[in-house]
Amino acid sequence: MNISSNFDSGNIKVISQNDPLDIQLEINKDHESDFFQWFHFRLESTPFLSHKLHINGLAESAYPEGWEGYQAVASYDRQTWFRVPSKYEEGSLVIDFEPEFSHTFFAYFAPYSYERHLDLLYWAQSHDVCEIETLGKTLDGRDISLLKVGEPSEDKKVIWITARQHPGETMAEWFVEGLLHKLLDDEDPHAAALLSKAVFYIVPNMNPDGSVRGHLRTNAKGVNLNREWATPSLEQSPEVFHVLNKMHESGLDMYLDIHGDEALPYNFVAGSEGIPSYDDRLQNLEESFKSALLAITPEFQDEFGYDKDAPGEANLTVASCAVGEAFKAxxxxIEMPFKDNADLPDPYYGWSDRRSYQFGQDTLAAIVNVVDKLR
Known part of the structure; x- marks a missing residue:
């Protein structure tokens, strides 16, 4: 029997693997950080033999409440990820599993590999309306890649979408993949309507270093990018530095930042109610967008989510608040669950890569409802 995480986005520490009914594991912290929650590893063992895996020390993880009611995902082919029986008890996630094949992959959520990220970029650029721009380099030397979809003009709105500031929130890039497949479909009516009125600037992965390293929340230097938007720097957060500079160059009329939430089993949005410039116009835009999304998909709801900021008390280091305030936009x-959507539970897959993909497409359709009102 052997357990390995020596691959793209792998993360696990093996404490003991001698007894298949008493496998003891821990999750490595993000580099130069105390954050940890993301795991991704491969079990090589005997098919149809019972296994009990304990992932320990989770009371000290980034979001201990995220383990309550959580079921790990597994895959034999790294294409289809299904939920496996898991129970959180006394600070450990206990996974009971009988593999059908000799090699099984386990992860916190369906991984989105760096190779798939590159495939998405270069598939997108094969469309006439899309081009790639490299904004700069990460601390590990990877490209900070932007996709521009549509032809800019003074009368067109500018819509920005970023994903995976927190690299372990892989559902965010599955969401963007779905959105891009719809936006670049030249027979899709929502895409046609939007591209006649707007140009899109999309960063599918804001944090490629953290993604490859198997981090939950930080970049190569242990920095949480979604707390860097007030004062980004090339030394600490080049990813935010370059993206924010490009936003100021292109202008911006609407911004969506795509994330996943460990604890809440719902899809929801968090707005900018607490920014100093929040007014009736922004409130009406928020309500129009939410109403459209509620009408389009039952996967979205507006009852459960984060507490709204009091007026003037928004955290302007957070992307959506900082950008909303800077551009009055x-x-x-947008948050998706690591667990399942409690409103539409699926015991076999839970919230999944496929559902994230579809939610991205539905969200693109909802933008049609607000695009004419953005200025």
């Missing part, structure tokens, strides 16, 4: 953080 509609700016939302």
């Amino acid at each position: 509609l700016a939302y953080t």
Whole structure:
């Protein structure tokens, strides 16, 4: 029996693997950080033999409440990820599993590999309306890649979408993949309507270093990018530094920042109610967008989410608040669950890569409802 995480986005520490019914594991912290929650590893063992895996020390993880009611995902082919029986008890996630094949992959959520990220970029650039721009380099020397979709003009709105500031929130890039496949479909009516009125600037992965390293929340230097938007720097957060500079160059009329939430089993949005410039116009835009999304998909709801900031008390280091204030624009953080959507539970898959993909497509359709009102 052997357990390995020596691959893209792998993360696990093996404490003991001698007894298949008593496998003891821990999750490595993000580099130069105390954050940890993301795991991704491969079990090589005997098919149809019972295994009990304990992932320990989770009371000290980034979001201990995220383990309550959580079921790990597994895959034999790294294409289809299904939920496996898991129970959180006394600070450990205990996974009971009988593999059908000799090699099984486990992860916190369906991984989105760096190779798939590159495939998405270069598939997108094969469309006439899309081009790639390299904004700069990460601390590990990877490209900070932007996709521009559509032809800019003075009368077109400018819509920005970023994903995976927190690299372990892989559902965010699955969401963007779905959105891009719809936006670049030349027979899709929502895409046609939007591209006649707007140009899109999309960063599918804001944090490629953290993604490859198997981090939950930080970049190569242990920095949480979604707390860097007030004063980004090339030394600490070049990813935010370059993206924010490009936003100021292109202008911005709407911004969506795509994330995943460990604890809440719902899809929801977090707005910019607490920014100093929040007014009736921004409130009406928020309500129009939410109403459209509620009408389009039952996967979205507006009852459960984060507490709204009091007027003037927004955290302006957070992307959606900082950008909303800087551009006086509609700016939302979109959150998806690591667990399942409690409103539409699926015991076999839970919230999944496929559902994230579809939610990205539905969200693009909802933008049609607000695009004419953004200025």
